[in-house]
Amino acid sequence: MADNEILVVGGAGYIGSHMCKYLWRRGYRPIVLDNLVCGHRAAVQWGPFIQGDIGDPETLDRVFSEYDIKGVLHFAAYTCVPESVDIPLKYYGNNVANTINLLQGMVRHGVNRLIFSSSCATYGVSDGTPMSEDHVQHPITPYGRTKWMVEQILDDVESAYGLRAVCLRYFNAAGADPDGHLGEDHRPETHLIPIIIKTALGQRDFLSVYGDDYPTRDGTCVRDYIHVEDLAQAHLLALERLLAGGPGGKYNLGNGDGATVREVIERTRGITQASIPVRFEERRPGDVPVLIGSSEKAIRELGWRPQYSDLDAIIETAWNWHRRYPDGYPE
Numbered sequence: 001m002a003d004n005e006i007l008v009v010g011g012a013g014y015i016g017s018h019m020c021k022y023l024w025r026r027g028y029r030p031i032v033l034d035n036l037v038c039g040h041r042a043a044v045q046w047g048p049f050i051q052g053d054i055g056d057p058e059t060l061d062r063v064f065s066e067y068d069i070k071g072v073l074h075f076a077a078y079t080c081v082p083e084s085v086d087i088p089l090k091y092y093g094n095n096v097a098n099t100i101n102l103l104q105g106m107v108r109h110g111v112n113r114l115i116f117s118s119s120c121a122t123y124g125v126s127d128g129t130p131m132s133e134d135h136v137q138h139p140i141t142p143y144g145r146t147k148w149m150v151e152q153i154l155d156d157v158e159s160a161y162g163l164r165a166v167c168l169r170y171f172n173a174a175g176a177d178p179d180g181h182l183g184e185d186h187r188p189e190t191h192l193i194p195i196i197i198k199t200a201l202g203q204r205d206f207l208s209v210y211g212d213d214y215p216t217r218d219g220t221c222v223r224d225y226i227h228v229e230d231l232a233q234a235h236l237l238a239l240e241r242l243l244a245g246g247p248g249g250k251y252n253l254g255n256g257d258g259a260t261v262r263e264v265i266e267r268t269r270g271i272t273q274a275s276i277p278v279r280f281e282e283r284r285p286g287d288v289p290v291l292i293g294s295s296e297k298a299i300r301e302l303g304w305r306p307q308y309s310d311l312d313a314i315i316e317t318a319w320n321w322h323r324r325y326p327d328g329y330p331e
Contacts, residue, residue: 004028005067006239007111009054009102010075011047012039014184015117015173015228019073020046021182022232031067033059034076042329043182055098060105071113071239072106074099077146080190081121084143085285095146100153107161113242114154114165115235120252120293122148122169130256130294133169140288151250158248166238168231168298170253171291175227175314176321183321184228185328193225193315196265197322200274207276209261211283220261222290224254227308227317237302251302254293259311271315 006023010016011032016039020030024046032044035053048067052059054076063069077095078084084091106114121144122137139145147169154165174193176183184194199207212219234253242248259267269276298304308314 005031005069007031007033007063007067007069007072008075009033009072010039010077012036012041012044012049013075014186015231016073016075017043017182018177018228019075019232019235020044021177022229022236026236031063031069033063038078038186040185040329040331042331043185045181053098054102055094057101057105060102061108064105064109064111069109069111071115071242072102072111073115073117073235073239074102075117077117079143081141081143082190082284084141084146088142091142091146095143096149096153099150103153103157103163106163107157112161112163113239114163115238115242116150116154116165116167117235118151118167118169118250119144119147120169120171120254120291122151125288126290126292128290130254130292131252132294133250133252133297154248164242164248166242166248167250168234168238168253169250170226170231170293172223172225173228173231174225175229175308175317178229178317180321180324183325184318185325187328192223192261192264193268193318194322196268196276197272197319199276200268200272201322201326203326205277206279207265208279208281210281210287212280214289216260216289218260218262221287222258222260222292224256224258224292225264225311225314226253226255226306227314230306230308233306234298234302234304237304241302249301251298252293252295253298253304254295255306255309256292256294258290258292264311264315267311268315268319271312271319
């Protein structure tokens with residue numbers, strides 16, 4: 001099994017934990033490194049766990065020495081866009097500086113394959129059509145800029161050290177493990193679908209919707225939502241491309257379509273049979289009307305085949321997990 005050891009940094013978090021289960025089911029041994037600032041120990045169920053920070057060189061040296069790591073999957077970023085506007089140094093420190101430390105550790109130990117969980121926030125403002133990889137990159141928030149900076153760093157690192165990387169850009173991870181073992185548990189929660197579900201469960205008095213005057217079909221923002229299981233599939237396909245000696249690259253992961261905030265609310269009302277009170281608020285800094293990614297390149301070159309293209313199926317898996325664990329992971 002040592003030949004299949006994959007380091008998953010941020011593996012106790014939402015996407016990272018689903019990735020670990022996906023790896024395990026396909027014969028890999030996920031090694032989780034997570035500082036538990038945002039992740040949950042209870043979400044680590046499919047491999048060894050090391051509590052530590054990618055910003056600590058000694059921790060990295062210990063992990064790379066103890067395990068025969070064949071590749072690294074990087075999910076250890078802070079991701080809250082509004083917070084990045086308010087506390088940018090927190091995001092530059094973790095998302096950029098700590099990633100540099102991770103790369104230095106990989107170079108020291110001869111680990112030369114990285115899958116970087118990036119973001120379509122690197123593009124900035126969209127023209128309203130699904131964005132391909134050649135869309136101009138002009139991020140408008142510190143969060144988006146940190147992802148963009150790391151992508152540039154990875155290009156330089158590949159040229160200098162031969163470390164190959166695949167960057168996967170996407171917008172809204174959503175849904176939960178179809179088996180009900182894993183779900184989304186951010187504290188505080190900032191993502192739309194779990195917030196709607198918490199409101200449906202009576203854990204919130206109302207749902208805040210930020211802006212109802214955007215130039216969209218119903219005045220609320222349009223986003224595409226990708227099931228976390230489909231994201232895991234894409235990350236493994238990219239990793240196996242590198243393990244087979246293939247090149248790095250940059251790929252968008254999107255559904256080519258999108259749903260407005262109002263539409264997501266209505267679909268969730270239909271699934272949960274709850275009223276879900278709504279309060280409309282002012283727009284938030286950094287929000288843009290339409291953000292949709294095109295995945296044509298990922299489908300063509302990586303062989304990505306999303307299984308959860310229907311929004312109802314995404315919401316249903318999230319609803320099932322939140323009903324099972326209404327208070328989140330037991331700590």
